[in-house]
Amino acid sequence: MSRVSAKLAVVLGVAAAVVLACLWWLAGSGPGRQGPGAPVERAAAPVPVAEARQLRLGLNIAAGSALHAAAELFAERVAERSNGRLKITVHPDQQLGSDDQMLEMARNGSLDLVLTPTAKLSSAVPAMQYADLPFYFSSREELYAMLDGEPGELLLSKLGRIDLVGLTFWENGFKQFTANMPIRRPEDFARLRIRTMKSPLIADQFASLGATPIPIDFHATYQALKDGAVDGQENPLVAIVGMRFHEVQKHLTLSNHAYLAYVFSVSRKVYETLSPEMRELIRQTARELTLWERQETARREADFIARIREAGVEIHTLSVDERRRFAQVMAPVADKFGFEVGYDLLAKTEELRFALAARGGEAKGRQPWVLALDADLSARGAQAGGAIYRGAQMAIDDINRKGGLLGAPLRLLARDHAANPMAGRHNLELFAAIPSVLAVMGGMHSTVVTEELDDIHRLKMPYLVPWAAAQGITLHELRPSYTFRVSINDTQVAPFLLERALRKHSRLAVLIEQSPWGRSNEAALRPLIERLPAGSVELVWFQDGDTGVDAIVDGLVRAGRQAIVFVGNGIEAGVVVRALARQDKPIPMFAHWALVGGDFWGANQARLEKVDLRFIQSVVEDDAARNRAFAAFLASYRQRYGLGAGAPVPSLMGSAHAYDAVHLLAQAVRRANSPDRGAIRSALESGLSHAGVMRDYRPAFTPQRHDALDRSQLRLARFDGRGRIVPAD
Known part of the structure; x- marks a missing residue:
């Protein structure tokens, strides 16, 4: 064989071997099969990169502000943690529209995320006025605890009714007072003209101090102050400096009296298109940055104060005693706006305060006794629940003005059952575990009270009924009976x-x-x-x-x-x-x-x-003409809750019944001379007499009769043209 032929043979042999090896590999490469020898590694197919989801975040605040800086940081962290699958662009300075326009865009899904001042949300969700309640929170720390806790969760949940998903509360800072005179006492506001935003609650705040509230557009405020059209205003420090209010005002009072919160929310229509993983990423990142945003706001405020002082403004800081005086004078504002803010929210706040005070150990001997309220404060009977709350509140004030009960004041502690019997039963267990609870008052729904009957009697808890009418609530076989009704029986x-x-x-x-x-x-x-x-x-x-x-x-x-x-x-x-x-x-x-x-x-x-x-x-407003006690009650109600003479009283029957029921309970506690619940129960059916607003109770209850009102209180009623309940006969 020639040398060429030999080379050709070698080449052909190698080629044949390669072909054979390829055929052998192909034969063994089906599913579940391997070729001979070590596994052959094939090159991995390229993984397609998911296209990034683009989201827009709109806000009204200026670029460079603490809110804007936090929003930019939020966008960075979301992009990083999603590995680029979510990219958020931040649009400050109302680039996408006014607050109202951005809010509407978020509701219809054309804007993804939005930071909105609570004041701009309050027309659609009145509960957002919560942080505007003046001097309602004892400290910055208490307000943060409420917004980051159950009250805040409750408040955010209300955004669902306007197609938003609430994430957290950021801030533009606490509000402070400016004026051309020192402001240290409530009396200092007398006869001053104060610029306000268009808010009934804020207007009432200043009116209650003797000032004249004048609504003026935010951007026109500087000129109004400069021209002397108004004497003062309230705003966070960032707004005072940013709008140069300190240049035309002589005094700044660091009052921290209310809070300009920003709600961070996402369009529900957009939120529902995101994966659960991306939803949680957005929620957690927003909440995680809440503390950073607040700290950044506070850090910048130190510089704002320095700039205001350099401008020659005299700065005052309210002392603890001065704040307490303001809080006392302005406490009725929360009462007046209870239905707007929501008694579910106010009750939850008071419950957390009560728990904190109990853990802190209030002064022995003066720890308040408690009347617990177990009612619907948020569902279809919320107005009735609020009316009962108000009636009980008014009676408790009467009792405390006369020295309280057993040497201590009485207070109201409410929990919302939202018309859910299981929630009501849970509330009863919690109330029964609090030694200072003397009795429980129920709400509107007979179904809830009926489901609670066994628990009421197992826990031996005196239970007052100011509304629910089902006959089985008082006519039952459980003995001794712990249910007492100041309402009418369905029989x-x-x-x-x-x-x-x-x-x-x-x-x-x-x-x-x-x-x-x-x-x-x-x-x-x-x-x-x-x-x-x-x-x-x-x-x-x-x-x-x-x-x-x-x-x-x-x-x-x-x-x-x-x-x-x-x-x-x-x-x-x-x-x-x-x-x-x-x-x-x-x-x-x-x-x-x-x-x-x-x-x-x-x-x-x-x-x-x-x-x-x-x-x-069982009662209408016209009864005041024939019943002096009821007339006095009605006048006191209107004054306390800021109702004009012609305005309807919400669910008046519930307030009147609750008012009498609490006074009857106080009589029983005094007769028992003990906080023992069994002794109070016995005293309630021991022939108590009381001149109430519904009737003279002589007696209210007996061992055989636990219904304090009867058919003589009934009449047919109707609504008049203003919504007042008037006699129909």
């Missing part, structure tokens, strides 16, 4: 309602809620219905939240029913009114009092112009 309410409807109509329909309370009414009505001619009354049950109630009403009207007797809550009552209003000839409606547990008139005002709605009440 009297339901027949009264049906009898009044039968005076003018012979063919009625009774729409009744399928619940323990509804069944209580049905049991009271059944004997009366059985005595009537067959077919006179049609009994129709519906479920709480039933969406078909309006169709039921349509059917009853077509069937020739002449009127509807309604036993249910406000939401379903509104559905019935709506269904009646669209009829050519609406038939009348006679309702139980549950519908006034909320703002029924406000929600149904236009429809009520067409529908003849009458409902049961």
